[in-house]
Amino acid sequence: MAGIYIHIPFCKKACHYCNFHFSTSLRLKDDMIDAICRELILQNKFLDGEIINTIYFGGGTPSILEPIEIDRILNTIHKYFHVETDIELTLEANPDDLDKKKILALQLSGVNRLSIGVQSFYDRDLEWMNRSHNSGQAHQVIRDAMESGVTNLNIDLIFGSPTTTNEMWENNLSMAMEYGIKHLSCYALTVEDKTALGHFVKTGKEVNPDEKAIQEQYDICRRFLSAKGFIHYEISNYALENHFAIHNTSYWKGLKYLGIGPSSHSFNGFNRYWNVSNNKKYIDSLAHDIVPVEKEKLSETDTFNEYLMTGLRTMWGCDETYVNEKLKTNKDLEHHLNNHLEAGHIKLRNGRYIMTEEAWLTSDSIIADLFIE
Incomplete structure (x- = not known):
């Protein structure tokens, strides 16, 4: 068994803390989809015929794509790879990108797991993070997903922000529980180089996250979720029994995966590979049927x-x-x-x-x- 990761390198806004590869311009979106499909075709032997049991659209913001664009990528995968019938197919999404109509269309495309970047149910947190959605949209997208029959749903939450009190953090967890969420990814705020937050800290506009607050909120998280029957199965991931993320678990267990798109990484059991982190270079290279990849043989x-x-x-x-x-x-x-x-x-x-x-x-x-x- 193996997985395929698709990196969609576009976002509406640059979140202050994010250091993933993306562009806020959609000018190259059509060319990018062409290139992604071309890379899939060129890399169809990478996994040596292993059956694909997970597909994961990450980013960036994959939900920025239309369902017909997701369809095109998935059709290419199904044509050139051996895909298991009962596959876990995850799409990362921002709350402001989805409504019931789009969720239903994504389900028809085969998406059966949504990972929604809520981050917080409080507007003051979201504004500080420079998120593109507000708390009302965070609540609405979860209701829409539930009412559309999405049963495999993860939400991301961030703790340790200077705007987040311990009480607010516990309320974030409580609100997730009220919706019956079965999987949570809870991340400590970190300051990364080449991010707005990194620049703010360097110039004195912001200070480094409070380690005491991060520790307290981490402890709140694991105690609260444990009491609700959640299993803390990875540093940042909590789930009820039988709701672990299959795709991400395969990374942690050292299984093979193919990464497609700019900045994506791959592993074939022996070597690590990574694509160029530049949208134009990626597109230009694939236009000439060259995968812009580097390789490291693992000792x-x-x-x-x-x-x-x-x-x-x-x-x-x-x-x-x-x-x-x-x-x-x-x-x-x-x-x-x-x-x-x-x-x-x-x-x-x-x-x-x-x-x-x-x-x-x-x-x-x-x-x-x-x-x-």
Whole structure:
């Protein structure tokens, strides 16, 4: 089994915190769809005939496309790849892009999972983030999706914003529960280079996120959702049983996937690939039947480090035997692992090293301690 990711590099507005590749100009949209379809055709052997069980439209803002444009991309996939009948087909969406008519049309195209970038149900948060929707639209799109029969629905929420109090954050979670949402992606606000927020912090217009507030809101999140029966299965993802995101889980478990579109990444089990992060260069290259991709062959060390990085982010963790075998010749790394076990950051359960929920918020530094140089 394998997945296909389609990157749609267009947005109406630039959110202050976002560092994904996108353009706010739609001038090249038609050419981009042509190029995406062309890349799919050229890359149809990449997965060696593996059956496709997930397709994920990300971005950018895929919901900026019309259903007929989504149809064209999906028709190309079905023509050139082996696609499972019971596929998970996700489309990321902004609340202001969807109404009942469009949701129904997307369902007819085969979309059976929506991931909606709500981020907050409070206007003051949304304005600070420079989102293109308001709280009323956030509520309306969820109602429209539910009434249209969408049963597989995720919403994204962001905590740690300077405009978000602990009470507001808990209310955001409560409102999601009132709608019967079964999957939530809850992200801590981070300051990234080459973003408006990064510039504001650098110039003193904003300050770095309050680490104490982020910790408090993270703790509120995991306690609140645990009490509602949600499973915290990855650092930022919570779901009821049988509602985990299949596509994203495949990334964390090291399965194969093909990334299509500018800035997208691919993995075939041995090598990593990434496309150029420039819309015009991407389009021009595909017009000449050249996939604008770079490649990195993963060494055994790279493979192990990535295994740690992805595995320890999840409830499934990493295999004890494999990790011990890799670390046994490096006493410093063995020492670091033992320190984290003693500190309670990592626990050994049923032959798996599992990072505790409490430690996940600082997982990057913990995992880096175990990397083989």
